[in-house]
Amino acid sequence: MGAPMAGWLMPLDEVSDPVFAQRMLGDGVAIDPTEGCLYAPCDGEVTVLQPTGHAITLRAGDGVELLMHIGIDTVQLAGAGFDPQVKVGDQVRAGDVLIRFDLDSVVCGAPSVVTPVLLISQDGLTLTAKRGSGLVAPGEPIFTIARAGAVAEAPTEIVGETATRTVVVPLAHGIHARPAAKLREVLVPFAAKVTITKGEQSADARSPVRLMTLGIKLGDTIRITAQGGRADEAAATLAALIESGMGEKADPASAPAPAPAPVAAPVSDEPNLLSGVTAAPGLAIGTARFFRLPELTIDPIGKGASLERARLEDGIAKVMRAIEADLSHAAGPMRSILSAHRSMLDDPELLDAARNAMLDGASASQAWRQAIRPQAELLRQSGDAHLAERADDMVDLERRVVSVIEGVQDAPLVFPEGTILLADDLLPSQVTGIDPAQVCGFATVRGGPTSHVAILAASLGIPALVAMGSPLRTIEEGETLILDAGAGTLRVAPNAAQRAEAQARVDARTAALAAARAAAGAEARLADGTRIEVFANLGSVGDAERAVAAGAEGSGLLRTEFLFLDRETPPSVAEQTAEYQAIADALQGRPLIIRLLDIGGDKPAPYLPIAAEENPALGLRGIRVGLAHPQVLEDQLRAILGVRPIGIAKIMLPMIASVGELRAVRAVLDRLRGELGIGETVALGIMVETPAAAATADLLAAEADFLSIGTNDLTQYTLAMDRGNPAVASGIDGLHPAVLRLIADTCRGATAQGRWVGVCGGLASDALAVPILVGLGVTELSATVSVVPEVKALLSTLTLERARAHAAAALACATAADVRRLAREFTA
Numbered sequence: 001m002g003a004p005m006a007g008w009l010m011p012l013d014e015v016s017d018p019v020f021a022q023r024m025l026g027d028g029v030a031i032d033p034t035e036g037c038l039y040a041p042c043d044g045e046v047t048v049l050q051p052t053g054h055a056i057t058l059r060a061g062d063g064v065e066l067l068m069h070i071g072i073d074t075v076q077l078a079g080a081g082f083d084p085q086v087k088v089g090d091q092v093r094a095g096d097v098l099i100r101f102d103l104d105s106v107v108c109g110a111p112s113v114v115t116p117v118l119l120i121s122q123d124g125l126t127l128t129a130k131r132g133s134g135l136v137a138p139g140e141p142i143f144t145i146a147r148a149g150a151v152a153e154a155p156t157e158i159v160g161e162t163a164t165r166t167v168v169v170p171l172a173h174g175i176h177a178r179p180a181a182k183l184r185e186v187l188v189p190f191a192a193k194v195t196i197t198k199g200e201q202s203a204d205a206r207s208p209v210r211l212m213t214l215g216i217k218l219g220d221t222i223r224i225t226a227q228g229g230r231a232d233e234a235a236a237t238l239a240a241l242i243e244s245g246m247g248e249k250a251d252p253a254s255a256p257a258p259a260p261a262p263v264a265a266p267v268s269d270e271p272n273l274l275s276g277v278t279a280a281p282g283l284a285i286g287t288a289r290f291f292r293l294p295e296l297t298i299d300p301i302g303k304g305a306s307l308e309r310a311r312l313e314d315g316i317a318k319v320m321r322a323i324e325a326d327l328s329h330a331a332g333p334m335r336s337i338l339s340a341h342r343s344m345l346d347d348p349e350l351l352d353a354a355r356n357a358m359l360d361g362a363s364a365s366q367a368w369r370q371a372i373r374p375q376a377e378l379l380r381q382s383g384d385a386h387l388a389e390r391a392d393d394m395v396d397l398e399r400r401v402v403s404v405i406e407g408v409q410d411a412p413l414v415f416p417e418g419t420i421l422l423a424d425d426l427l428p429s430q431v432t433g434i435d436p437a438q439v440c441g442f443a444t445v446r447g448g449p450t451s452h453v454a455i456l457a458a459s460l461g462i463p464a465l466v467a468m469g470s471p472l473r474t475i476e477e478g479e480t481l482i483l484d485a486g487a488g489t490l491r492v493a494p495n496a497a498q499r500a501e502a503q504a505r506v507d508a509r510t511a512a513l514a515a516a517r518a519a520a521g522a523e524a525r526l527a528d529g530t531r532i533e534v535f536a537n538l539g540s541v542g543d544a545e546r547a548v549a550a551g552a553e554g555s556g557l558l559r560t561e562f563l564f565l566d567r568e569t570p571p572s573v574a575e576q577t578a579e580y581q582a583i584a585d586a587l588q589g590r591p592l593i594i595r596l597l598d599i600g601g602d603k604p605a606p607y608l609p610i611a612a613e614e615n616p617a618l619g620l621r622g623i624r625v626g627l628a629h630p631q632v633l634e635d636q637l638r639a640i641l642g643v644r645p646i647g648i649a650k651i652m653l654p655m656i657a658s659v660g661e662l663r664a665v666r667a668v669l670d671r672l673r674g675e676l677g678i679g680e681t682v683a684l685g686i687m688v689e690t691p692a693a694a695a696t697a698d699l700l701a702a703e704a705d706f707l708s709i710g711t712n713d714l715t716q717y718t719l720a721m722d723r724g725n726p727a728v729a730s731g732i733d734g735l736h737p738a739v740l741r742l743i744a745d746t747c748r749g750a751t752a753q754g755r756w757v758g759v760c761g762g763l764a765s766d767a768l769a770v771p772i773l774v775g776l777g778v779t780e781l782s783a784t785v786s787v788v789p790e791v792k793a794l795l796s797t798l799t800l801e802r803a804r805a806h807a808a809a810a811l812a813c814a815t816a817a818d819v820r821r822l823a824r825e826f827t828a
Contacts (some may be wrong), residue, residue, distance in 0.1 A: 002094060003514070004041040004068050004117060004141040006300060007033040008370065009136045011129070014118060019070045020116040025067060025180075027127045028118035029142055034366060036299050038068060039138045040092040048155060048634060049073070051215055053082030056098055058122070067120045070101055072112040075174075080424070080445070081105035095139055103295050104422055107373060108395070119145060134298050147177040162467040165224040165233040165239035172250035179246050181595040186241050192228035194238060202251035205238060218250050236776070244288035253436055253771070273491040274471050276443060279454035281486045281766070281787075282463030282486050283509065284441035285502050286420035287477040290490075293410070293430070296402050299367040302358055309441070311364035314356060320345050341397050351730070364404045372398040396427040404605035415439055420481045422472055431456045439735060441483040443463075443490055445472050461786055484770070487820075516793035520551025522793045527736075528799040532774060534792050535591070535782040537760060543580075544586035547785045551792060554591035556708060556782020557652070557760035560585060564597055569607055570632060576639030586645050591650065593708070593760075593782075595641055595687065596665075597632065598622050598654040608632070622655020623688075627664055637665075637672055641682065652708060657692040659699055682722065695750025707750050708782070711761030733816035734763045738773065740811055740819070747777030758782060768823035770794055775807025794827075 008031065015021045017031045040058065047065065048057035054074040058066045070082070081102035086092060106113050119127045123676040137140060146548045171179055184206045187194055194205040198214045198221075205224070216222060222242075226235040252360070323342050342351065350371050357367035377392040403409060413433040415421065421442035423432070431453050434442070439462060447453055447466030457464040462483035475481070475492055482491040482502045491498065494499065524534040535556035536547035547555065563571045563579055571579075584592050600610065608629060626633035643649040653665055662684075669684060685706035688694050694714065703708060711734045715721075718739050721732050733739075743759075750757045758780030763769040765783040770791055773781065783791050804828050813819045 001066070001141065001143050001145060002041045003031060003136040003142045004039050004098070004138065005031055005033045005037060005115065007031040007115075007135070009134055009142060010114070013116075015114055015116055018113055020072075020118070025116075026102065026114060026120035028120040029129055030114050030116045031136065031142075032114050033070075033103060034135075034369065035297070035642075036101045036106075036295055037097060037138075038070060038099040038101070038115075039095045040094055040098055041066065041068075041139075041142075041662075042094050044092060045519070046086050046090045046098075049084055049086070049088050052077065052079040053099060053101075054062045056086075057316065058092070064125065065120050067116070067118045068098070069116050069118070070099065070113070071106050071110045072114060074106060074110045077106065077109050079610070080109065080402055080470060080473065081230070086271055096178065100770060102292075104293065104395070107377070108425060112377065117142070119143075135366070137301075149238050159531045161231045161569055162225065162230075163235040164229045165237050167222055167224065167233045167263065169218060169220045169222060169242060170245045170249050171242070174215070174220070179242075182239060182246055183241065186237055187234060190226075190230055190234040190237075192226040192231040192234040194224065194226045194234055196238075197223040197225065237496030242564040268407075272494075274468060274488060274490045274492065276488055278485050278488050279416035279466045280457035280460075280466040282441065282483075283486065283502065283506055284420060284463045284483045285499065285506060286418045286440045286479050286481055287416070287423055287481070287581050288475050288477060289415055290477055291413075291421050291426070291430070291503075293399075293427075296365075296408065297400065298369070298402065298405060299363050299408060300366040302361055302363040302366070304625050307357060308358045308362070308367065311405050312358070312368060312401075314402045315364065315368075316345055316351075317398050318404045318532075322400075329478055330534065330614050341393060341400075344394060344397055345401075365405045368401050368405070369398055382419070384824040393428060396429050398431065399427070405509045409539040410529050418485050419803055421473060424473075425451050428456060428487075430455060430549060431460070431462075434460070434462065436460055441470060441485070443483060445469060458784065458786075486766075487824075499523065512793065513790060516789035517550075519796075520789035520792060522551075522792070524795050526555065526774070526798050526800055528801070528802070531779070532795050532801045533758075533780040533797070534788055535593075535758070535760075535780060536785045536788055538583065538785075541582045541586050543785055544583045548586065549823055550588070550785055550788040551787065552590070554593070555583070555587060555591050555760050556780060557762075558592060558594045560597055561599060562596060564599060567607075570635070573635050573639045575644070576636060577642035580640060580643050580649060582647055589648070592643075592648060593650045593685070594638045595652045595654055596623065596626055596636055599625050621663055623653045623665065624655065627661065630668075631810050633665070634672065637669055639680060641672060641676055646678055646680045647682055650685060650705075652685045652687055652706075654687050654710070655713070656686040656691055656700065657690045659696070659703060660721070662686060662700060662703055688742075688746050690717055691742060694746045697746040698752050701750040701751075701755040702752035704755065705758050707746060708758040708780070709743055709746060709762045709778070711743075711759060714742060714761065716740060734818075735769055735772070735810070735819040735823070736816040737811060737813050737819060740776065742805075743773065743778070744776045744807075744811060751777060756780060763793070766793055767791075767827060770819055771798055771826060772807045772810045772819075772823065773804050774798060774800070775803035775805070775810075 010030050010032065012023065012028055013021050016239040020030070024204045042058070042060050044058035044060040047059045050056070052075055054077065055067065055069040056070065060066065083100040085100060092098065103113065119753065120124060126146050128144050128146070132433060169175065185441045187206055195202045195203050198215065198216055201214055203214050234420065280819050297795050318344065344373070353371035354367040357370045358364065362370060372394050413430065415438045417438050419439045421439050423442065423637045424445045425447055426442065426444055441463040445468055454466060463483055463594050465483065465485055465488065468490065477491055480499070482494050482498065494502065524532050526532060536550070536552035536556045537557040537559070538544050538547060538555045539562050546556065563576060580594060584789050608625065620628060629724070637651070640649050640651055651669070653662065656662055666684060669682065673682065683705040685708060686693065686700055687708050687710045688697065689710040693700060697707060715732055715734045715736065719732060719736060731790055746759050756779050757777060760775055760782040763773060764781040765787045767790065774795070781791060810819050810822055813822060
């Protein structure tokens with residue numbers, strides 16, 4: 001039997017899914033593919049083709065049936081990325097193309113792309129593998145099948161009782177390969193013949209392949225019939241297993257409904273209105289154009305280990321030089337991403353894995369791909385938002401190195417002016433290659449609101465939506481779209497009135513932005529003269545320079561992680577002081593609030609021994625790390641105390657949950673001031689990011705010099721939703737009434753102690769949130785640099801009395817959607 005695809009052959013035992021590894025569906029082998037094409041391994045007839053296109057069964061001669069299942073859990077992709085070239089009943093010859101698939105898409109969307117190739121009709125048949133592992137080409141022999149000498153016994157007639165059960169299928173993806181195998185397994189103790197019927201079609205419950213031919217879906221009603229010994233018990237056992245959901249039970253709200261219209265998942269009763277998650281705010285009108293990056297074709301077989309090693313090292317060196325060149329002028333999020341790529345290129349384990357693959361005969365490109373992809377997969381499955389982002393970076397880096405090795409270049413990303421780009425997902429390098437003069441917005445099927453792609457889009461000023469799901473794929477190329485990232489909507493084929501209204505908003509925003517930038521140098525005040533400071537969130541000297549140009553009155557948050565991440569040793573006191581001083585100098589005497597190292601959780605560092613945690617977001621992170629590693633904390637405080645003039649740099653503690661933590665840091669700060677002979681006051685404030693801090697704001701304010709609310713973390717901890725998890729991203733909204741009430745509690749507690757409250761999280765940059773925050777008692781807003789002029793302009797239109805009334809109305813709302821509706825009416 002020939003290999004049905006090019007890739008790395010492996011024993012079935014090494015497949016991560018026990019259904020395949022334990023041979024519940026049949027004996028065979030597995031292949032980790034290197035290209036996106038499945039070929040017929042022999043002559044035969046297509047007997048089963050899953051509706052989602054991820055699995056196919058062939059019947060060859062002499063009773064041989066073969067199942068090829070592309071990837072693990074790929075049924076969840078709902079057909080995305082799979083393009084079957086045959087249909088049930090087709091006769092095929094060995095080598096014919098059965099299914100084409102987008103390898104990158106499957107790699108990104110499924111737990112694994114390893115493809116089991118199984119002999120599923122095994123009565124009287126034996127399978128012998130030709131080899132254990134290694135690279136194989138399509139058609140290369142992988143196993144032989146022989147018929148055993150014994151003659152099968154004639155089937156015996158089933159007699160005895162008959163029992164039936166009717167079940168409504170609760171499995172989200174219906175009865176596919178894994179649940180079908182479990183059904184067969186649970187029937188082992190029973191002698192009864194059991195069939196499952198859907199409509200007019202029936203199948204033996206012990207035959208996973210036959211069950212899959214029924215196409216049983218969520219919500220289908222099926223009948224279980226058992227005949228023979230212990231029939232009633234067999235039927236009841238099978239029914240109970242199906243009704244349990246077998247670990248794949250769907251939410252009742254997702255139970256069957258009429259087939260959706262071509263453009264589904266609207267956020268209201270309006271047709272053609274799709275919902276997504278805001279990655280970068282803004283409004284755009286444009287033309288839909290899809291972006292699909294083709295898989296790079298490579299020769300997986302090398303021409304000698306020494307030659308291939310030289311090719312790989314040359315490719316990595318060239319990419320490293322390009323990254324170093326980009327780093328020389330990069331700043332902010334792009335600098336962080338490039339630093340991560342540079343660190344990955346130096347990873348000794350990655351390089352060792354590639355070298356070992358070349359010794360086994362792989363080409364340089366194949367070896368690099370083989371080294372990168374398993375690591376990226378592990379990161380995706382880690383459950384850690386920061387690590388999942390790094391998986392995308394690794395896929396990005398894989399392509400860059402392979403492109404250099406193969407001497408090919410992706411075509412420049414050139415689009416007609418007015419393009420709204422649609423894609424399953426985008427890599428960071430692709431976003432940086434977008435020209436904002438051509439692309440006025442983009443939307444993706446996958447992605448999360450805190451990914452590198454989202455951060456880059458915001459820094460480029462490109463409105464973007466992510467996590468839109470499969471309905472995005474139904475949009476036709478060339479269709480007119482209105483992307484309202486602030487509202488989280490994408491309108492398809494707007495009518496003339498809708499387009500005119502959106503264009504008026506775009507024009508008004510353009511004019512308002514021009515006016516805001518012209519007036520950005522003025523001190524921020526409300527229309528009644530109330531002073532509200534508008535600061536900027538910073539991550540580099542370049543950010544500070546841009547903040548001053550945008551009219552920022554200081555920095556309400558300097559993220560110091562850029563000094564600590566993507567390196568093997570912590571920065572020295574001198575290195576930190578030099579960086580902080582450079583940023584303070586760039587601010588030209590304006591206040592600088594430096595947040596102490598916020599590491600751990602989704603931001604690990606290799607030189608800090610933090611053990612793996614079941615829930616990193618609730619473990620050792622923020623100030624807890626500093627208190628657990630006193631030298632790191634002390635060094636950073638010394639560095640900040642070295643900034644001149646003394647007092648220009650204030651200190652802010654992340655993730656405070658108790659007064660005890662604040663006191664512990666205050667004691668270290670006071671001791672260091674004494675050692676350094678510093679008599680001047682150095683302000684020490686806290687970030688309110690936990691419900692505990694908000695609830696005890698009065699107690700904390702009695703000992704802290706100021707409070708600043710980190711609304712991103714406060715929102716995720718209040719709503720118990722991981723802000724790095726796209727699966728719950730649509731429910732994360734800082735304007736949720738519960739979050740607003742905690743902000744109100746914080747302001748009341750701080751006011752009682754005479755302390756000011758700022759906001760340095762995402763809400764400070766949200767035009768709908770700003771009036772509410774001011775009305776709740778916030779007197780300092782630290783926003784994204786690019787929106788500072790707009791925030792100052794918005795404040796100039798408010799009065800404190802009006803803002804307070806608006807905030808009171810927001811606190812009375814029942815949902816975040818109600819708050820946003822109220823806020824849009826207020827700012828209209």
